[in-house]
Amino acid sequence: MRKKAFFLAGSILLILTGCAPAQQANHLEEEPQAKVVQVFTVRQQAEQPVHKTLGIVEARGDLLLSFGSAGKIGNVQVSKGDKVKQGQLLATLETGYLQSSIDVAQSEVEAASARRSKVLKGAAEEEIQKQRLQVQSDLLRQQQVQQDMENGKRLFAGGAISQKELELLEAQAQQAALTLKSSQLQLEQLVNGTKAEDVTVAAAAVKQAQGRVEQVRQTIDETRIVAPVSGTIVDVSKRTGELVGPGEVVFHLMDTDQVVVEIQVDEDQLQSYQAGASVQVSNDQGLKSEGTIAFVSPARDRVTGKYAVEIAVPNPQEAWRHGMIATVEKPQKLSGFIVPLESVGISGSERFVMVVEDGVIARKVVETGRIIGNQMEILSGVKEGDQLLRTGITYYVAGEKVIAKED
Secondary structure, eight states, X not given: OHHHHHHHHHHHHHHHHHHHXXXXXXXXXXXXXXXXXXXXEOOOOSSOOEEEEEEEEEEEEEEEEEOSSOEEEEEEOOOTTOEEOTTOEEEEEOOHHHHHHHHHHHHHHHHHHHHHHHHHHOOOHHHHHHHHHHHHHHHHHHHHHHHHHHHHHHXXXXXXXXXXXXXXXXXXXXXXXXXXXXXXXXXXXXXXXXXXXXXXXXXXXXXHHHHHHHHHHHHHHTTEEEOSXXXXXXXXXXXXXXXXXXXXXXXXXXXXXXXXXEEEEOXXXXXXXXXXXXXXXXXXXXXXXXXEEEEEEEEEOTTTSSEEEEEEEEOTTOOSOTTOEEEEEEEOOOSSEEEEGGGOEEETTEEEEEEEETTEEEEEEEEEEEEETTEEEEEESOOTTOEEXXXXXXXXXXXXXXEEEEO
């Protein structure tokens, strides 16, 4: 009996112990394990983030130079690759025929000026005296003719002369009176001085003559090409002796002492780019220079949807070349925290992040600022030390249990 009882107790114990692990396994299967997620811990930035933008290097002055008039090239004074200074003469047309024109025009100015001076000074005393004598002579003549006419009337009345002869005497008297009146008016003009309209006419004549001189000089200027800026002659397309038309390109001149880098900036970055601010300019070949923001466009580009910004870069060694690709770096002033771009979700007009708090995901609405490279500025909604889901935030829901793993 004892053996049977012992055997029965042992069997029951074996059954109980054998079933326990199976029951425990079933219980674990009913409760899913928490997922491991990559998180980003929000921290204050030790250094300001840098916004980088690619741009194209352009010469400050890229000019095509030509003559203003047609002609035969008399002299080309520079060659390709020459360094020239502002105001330096580069080429001329043959202008021998123009020199005589300017001499004639200058003579006209001198003659008109002399006439104006004479008008302003008025008549000389001897001219006035001469005119007085003329008036006296015309007066005597008028009196004589008038007397002859009176005598003629008496003779006509007595039948001594004909009607035709009397009419001739009357006509002579009228002409003498007119001649006298004209002489008296001329004397009055000489005595009283020059009329205002005479001065105006004389001044206009001088101005017209000076205008002809200026016109000839302008024509001569159009036969010369002068460097408008200092720079390098990139190309010479005409030679001495060739015929050339107005506006036909003769020289290609570049001013490379300073270059300009043009970049396109998004609206949310525009506040960081103010005229006069300094930026760092570099390229993949190791060139580095400090530039100054020279221009910020007030209008958005219709094609790119961005704003053009020009950076002036000193280039005394001409290390920067026209057409190079440059990287412009501008430190950004932060108003919040910087988080990975993929940590921020969009739902309608809201921006949100998924925060891990005590192993459970919570959804938080945030206010965002600028996008800086592959990061986004968070202005409010998170605090330092928050752990944000780094990726795949749309695959998780609030309240889900997870295990946070820092990058």
